Amino acid sequence: MKISRPTATPIGTSGFRHRLFEALCLLIVAVCCMVLAWSQTRGGDLLDLEAGAVILSATSEYESWPALALLDSNAYTGWASRRGRVAPNTIVIELPHVYALESMAFDNTRTQEIDYPGISARQVEVWLSTRGPEDGFELVATVQATQGGREHFPLPLGTEARWIKLVINSNWGNDQFTELMELEGYGEAVGEIETALPVLGTYLTNFGPLYLEQSGDRVRGCYDDGSAVVTGRLDGRVMRLDWREKSGFGVALLTVSSGGDFLNGLWYEGSELRGTWRGPRDPGDPKPPCEIGQVSWSGE
Ligand SMILES: [Ca+2]
Numbered sequence: 001m002k003i004s005r006p007t008a009t010p011i012g013t014s015g016f017r018h019r020l021f022e023a024l025c026l027l028i029v030a031v032c033c034m035v036l037a038w039s040q041t042r043g044g045d046l047l048d049l050e051a052g053a054v055i056l057s058a059t060s061e062y063e064s065w066p067a068l069a070l071l072d073s074n075a076y077t078g079w080a081s082r083r084g085r086v087a088p089n090t091i092v093i094e095l096p097h098v099y100a101l102e103s104m105a106f107d108n109t110r111t112q113e114i115d116y117p118g119i120s121a122r123q124v125e126v127w128l129s130t131r132g133p134e135d136g137f138e139l140v141a142t143v144q145a146t147q148g149g150r151e152h153f154p155l156p157l158g159t160e161a162r163w164i165k166l167v168i169n170s171n172w173g174n175d176q177f178t179e180l181m182e183l184e185g186y187g188e189a190v191g192e193i194e195t196a197l198p199v200l201g202t203y204l205t206n207f208g209p210l211y212l213e214q215s216g217d218r219v220r221g222c223y224d225d226g227s228a229v230v231t232g233r234l235d236g237r238v239m240r241l242d243w244r245e246k247s248g249f250g251v252a253l254l255t256v257s258s259g260g261d262f263l264n265g266l267w268y269e270g271s272e273l274r275g276t277w278r279g280p281r282d283p284g285d286p287k288p289p290c291e292i293g294q295v296s297w298s299g300e
Pocket of ligand 1: 069070071072073074075076077078181182
């Protein structure tokens with residue numbers, strides 16, 4: 001006598017597979033929702049000029065290698081120390097708000113390792129503050145940036161910062177220069193989001209006095225002897241301006257520090273980074289060096 005083994009009916013098998021398939025689909029949908037929610041709350045690189053980050057100071061910079069080039073999302077431009085000032089070098093960055101910082105990346109991928117072996121930044125101390133650009137700093141990490149590469153470092157949980165002080169203590173052996181091409185930072189804004197201060201004022205810049213005035217998110221101004229003009233818009237606290245003067249035209253990304261006392265940014269001709277445009281605010285009454293009424297607002 002043959003004892004047949006009980007077998008699941010085809011209907012039963014099909015039902016189990018169907019429920020398994022449904023469960024897998026639900027799981028996939030749930031994971032997709034979580035990833036989407038995560039990406040929406042995380043946002044992009046905070047250590048970026050376009051995100052409102054700005055350099056407040058750097059102990060040394062080499063000519064057309066300003067520290068602001070660490071914040072332009074371009075690994076082909078970067079910061080270099082002055083010749084002979086290999087270390088230490090300190091760079092202070094201000095974010096537009098307080099952020100819970102989760103990670104930072106240091107990018108040496110396009111440093112001039114071929115011409116200057118060992119030029120890549122190496123040991124970097126990360127000091128953070130929520131109090132001010134000159135005090136309240138605490139050391140939260142000491143990292144080793146990769147020679148000729150990019151390294152992404154997690155920061156301790158609960159790390160909050162509005163001001164970031166990087167102390168670059170060494171490079172990979174070059175005795176002339178230290179370079180670092182790009183910084184990245186990731187996290188979420190915490191607390192109240194501050195409204196940017198009005199930009200109205202005169203700034204004593206490396207291209208002469210720059211007078212700026214604002215109407216809503218529109219900005220216009222003139223500089224140098226008054227024949228050069230800027231016009232554009234404010235996005236958060238970042239001004240995206242078109243500049244035009246006798247010798248040419250281009251764009252600039254400029255940010256006024258949270259204290260309202262310092263303007264710093266980059267200017268471009270075509271798509272090429274040409275240098276920094278920066279200077280302190282003139283504490284006196286702002287006076288345009290031009291007939292400002294003759295300068296059109298952006299979009300007019
Ligand atoms: Ca860069």
